[in-house]
Amino acid sequence: MSGRAGNVRFVLVVSAPLGLTACNVWQSALDAHGQSAEAVLRQFYGFTALSAGIWLLVIFAMIGALRRRRSLAERLAAPLERRSRPEAFATIAVSTAIGLTAAILIGLTTWSFMTGRTLASLRGRETLTLLVTGDQWWWQVRYEDSQANRTFTTANEIHIPVGQPVKVKLESNDVIHSFWVPSLAGKEDLIPGHQNEIYLKAERPGVYRGQCAEFCGYQHAHMSFLVVADEIPDFEAWRSRQVATAASPTGEEAAAGQRVFLSRGCSICHTVRGTPAGGKVGPDLTHVASRKTVAAGTLPLSRGSLAAWIADPQAIKPGTNMPRVALDPDELNAVVAYVAGLQ
Amino acid sequence: MMRSAASTVLLAALLLTSGCEREKREFKSERAESGDRDEVALSSLSPGATPPQVATSGRAATFEGNAYHVAQGKRLFTWFNCNGCHAMGGGDSGPPLMDDKWIYGGTIENIVATIREGRPNGMPSFRGKIPDDQIWEIAAFVRSMGGNLSKNVAPQRNDDLNPFPAENRRPPSPPTTGGQPLPASRGTQ
Ligand SMILES: [Cu+2]
Numbered sequence: 012m013s014g015r016a017g018n019v020r021f022v023l024v025v026s027a028p029l030g031l032t033a034c035n036v037w038q039s040a041l042d043a044h045g046q047s048a049e050a051v052l053r054q055f056y057g058f059t060a061l062s063a064g065i066w067l068l069v070i071f072a073m074i075g076a077l078r079r080r081r082s083l084a085e086r087l088a089a090p091l092e093r094r095s096r097p098e099a100f101a102t103i104a105v106s107t108a109i110g111l112t113a114a115i116l117i118g119l120t121t122w123s124f125m126t127g128r129t130l131a132s133l134r135g136r137e138t139l140t141l142l143v144t145g146d147q148w149w150w151q152v153r154y155e156d157s158q159a160n161r162t163f164t165t166a167n168e169i170h171i172p173v174g175q176p177v178k179v180k181l182e183s184n185d186v187i188h189s190f191w192v193p194s195l196a197g198k199e200d201l202i203p204g205h206q207n208e209i210y211l212k213a214e215r216p217g218v219y220r221g222q223c224a225e226f227c228g229y230q231h232a233h234m235s236f237l238v239v240a241d242e243i244p245d246f247e248a249w250r251s252r253q254v255a256t257a258a259s260p261t262g263e264e265a266a267a268g269q270r271v272f273l274s275r276g277c278s279i280c281h282t283v284r285g286t287p288a289g290g291k292v293g294p295d296l297t298h299v300a301s302r303k304t305v306a307a308g309t310l311p312l313s314r315g316s317l318a319a320w321i322a323d324p325q326a327i328k329p330g331t332n333m334p335r336v337a338l339d340p341d342e343l344n345a346v347v348a349y350v351a352g353l354q
Numbered sequence: 355m356m357r358s359a360a361s362t363v364l365l366a367a368l369l370l371t372s373g374c375e376r377e378k379r380e381f382k383s384e385r386a387e388s389g390d391r392d393e394v395a396l397s398s399l400s401p402g403a404t405p406p407q408v409a410t411s412g413r414a415a416t417f418e419g420n421a422y423h424v425a426q427g428k429r430l431f432t433w434f435n436c437n438g439c440h441a442m443g444g445g446d447s448g449p450p451l452m453d454d455k456w457i458y459g460g461t462i463e464n465i466v467a468t469i470r471e472g473r474p475n476g477m478p479s480f481r482g483k484i485p486d487d488q489i490w491e492i493a494a495f496v497r498s499m500g501g502n503l504s505k506n507v508a509p510q511r512n513d514d515l516n517p518f519p520a521e522n523r524r525p526p527s528p529p530t531t532g533g534q535p536l537p538a539s540r541g542t543q
Contacts, residue, residue, distance in 0.1 A: 275483070276485060279434060279483050334488055
């Protein structure tokens with residue numbers, strides 16, 4: 012690899028990832044759909060444009076200076092000569108530049124402060140409060156409500172009403188994680204023994220992907236979640252479905268599956284509300300089949316992926332805290348039928 | 355000259371770390387659910403001149419020699435609510451697990467059997483509820499509570515405040531005959 016060809020290759024390789032940033036539209040800070048994310052994005056574009064303009068001006072000024080430099084002969088002839096007219100001009104130019112710099116810095120600081128105020132303005136106006144707890148490597152989500160019969164726990168998929176500020180309290184059961192839905196807001200850490208909070212307000216309905224943004228161990232990369240912003244009636248309908256206890260199994264196979272679920276260890280880790288299964292170690296499965304993904308965004312939800320996951324979670328997400336439970340094929344089919352029916 | 359010496363030392367150091375197996379993470383269970391591969395006796399008495407016959411699968415070394423398994427065991431001990439009856443080893447409605455007295459034997463095979471089968475005076479049977487490998491992980495952690503695992507394998511630090519020293523700083527208390535004598539052939543281990 013030599014000379015020009017090498018340079019071209021280098022530029023191509025370096026700029027290739029830039030194209031990618033635009034593709035993944037459901038998880039991108041450049042594709043803002045939340046009040047906080049939009050404020051930050053406006054500021055980002057503003058800062059970038061302004062800095063780019065200033066950079067261009069500086070480069071032009073430098074090129075001008077280089078072109079106007081004195082020739083070698085001139086410098087040798089009169090090394091200490093001062094040119095009075097350019098000197099005066101330079102004084103004015105430099106003072107103006109300093110003045111402008113100060114003004115721009117103050118302007119940017121004020122802008123940044125105003126953005127901060129926009130982010131903070133959601134505080135205290137929330138119509139919904141969630142408690143999100145980070146676990147290696149999935150998210151537990153608790154919908155709080157002053158009426159106890161309207162609270163419930165779910166996992167890995169958060170629904171919020173569009174246009175309403177939502178308060179998300181953040182805690183962790185093990186190590187530090189970070190809650191990040193780039194299209195809606197910035198990052199906030201989940202710290203063991205401490206509660207943080209972040210506010211979300213989605214401006215448009217949609218499905219926004221979130222991702223743990225603090226390295227938290229083996230399966231950090233597979234610790235994602237979805238935020239689904241619904242119109243208010245859709246949200247209320249979703250919420251009342253989630254509050255309900257689990258559907259009782261329909262059909263012979265699913266009923267057998269429930270027996271497997273309760274007798275083969277699934278129930279010491281998982282809760283299915285409305286059954287004796289009350290484990291608190293893994294995600295609440297009461298309505299697992301209503302979610303869009305399995306195991307914190309690792310697989311899209313389908314009967315097949317549930318089967319693959321339950322048959323051998325360690326093959327799909329090595330190190331995950333769900334062990335392989337040895338089931339014979341009939342038991343596996345049955346338990347999958349049961350779990351897939353937990354709508 | 356200096357450079358090459360330094361890089362040799364670095365390389366050698368790297369080689370050394372690759373030899374470290376204490377943290378090796380084995381996520382896939384080697385085999386399916388077992389049942390009774392380990393034949394352990396709870397008595398040192400047997401008819402005739404020979405002591406009771408015992409046969410072990412040799413899985414003990416896999417779990418007792420691996421810091422990852424023991425750390426997982428520590429986590430599972432609270433996840434499966436062993437601490438509900440045994441506290442963190444000091445004992446409550448269940449007997450203490452950090453002392454040297456063992457009613458049903460203090461080897462890891464004994465403890466695995468205790469967890470899997472349960473014991474008559476109130477210890478539930480976890481057979482079929484806890485997958486086999488996890489039972490071994492918990493049993494290895496239970497062994498570390500009495501300081502019976504190597505210091506570089508036993509858990510080193512608690513995340514929260516703990517009234518007693520971390521498992522790897524506890525003085526070893528090898529199992530002694532508590533309620534029932536151990537099988538003579540295994541002796542104290
Ligand atoms: Cu993470």
